[in-house]
Amino acid sequence: MAIMKVNNLHKSFGGVKAVSDIQLTIEEGEIVGIIGPNGAGKTTLFNLLTGIYRPTSGEIIYNFDTSITSKSFKPHKMAKYGVARTFQNIRLFKNMTILDNVLMGYHNNMNYGVLHSLFRLPSFYQNEDKANDEVIELLKVFDLYDKRDELAKNLPYGEQRKLEIARALACKPRLLLLDEPAAGMNPKETKELTSLITWIKDKFDLTIILIEHDMSLVMQICSKIFVFDYGKLIAGGTPQEIQNNPRVIKAYLGGEESC
């Protein structure tokens, strides 16, 4: 079943066509890679998919329990719709602990009101206990449990990236968007992350879309890849189809399509 459809999507910034005439479908349960040279429009696409940017024209449709179109997108509501993301430039609460960062992500799932919280009613404590238990499980999955009381800013870069993913998962998304999850990681960390992404997809029953420049990660775990160049979608297919596509080779290496 299609979890998301993009129809004739355009986004311009003044005279710059950052994303132009995009048509694509994401099937439930896939890991989809979005690749392309710098400035190809990948992050703009993510910002459109998460309501940060409004399309200049075209439409995005999420097929969750009820369909949501891009007209009703609000970035702060995306988690409620079942969409969570990470950012190219890590966005953590740097002066909060690791535990509190992930608890902030979990906050969207809390179903008590202000009064329950103010007067410390039983449902407040029940929700808090449940949140703590689930967040601790997540921290264990990401190997961050032993560091739970450290400030996020003190974590090495690779672990900050993992923490951002853990926080996104705490929102209990159905669709997870990862913007360059391996950026700044060393080869060992990238290898671990590659396995972790596949593992969390199965464990949390997710559909994942990731932007990534590390081709070995993309080719290993993505069932489908979409390739962008100058804002246009120039190819879509399996890793093998993409590797052998002359337009993709040209976009990355330049020169003639036959090279």
Ligand SMILES: Nc1ncnc2c1ncn2[C@@H]1O[C@H](COP(=O)(O)OP(=O)(O)OP(=O)(O)O)[C@@H](O)[C@H]1O
């Ligand atoms: N807010 C903005 N205002 C003006 N131009 C923008 C804005 N955001 C992106 N652009 C332009 O749109 C084009 C696509 O940029 P985008 O960041 O989406 O590419 P990208 O594929 O994510 O690149 P990278 O791999 O370097 O992150 C670029 O020409 C960029 O300069």
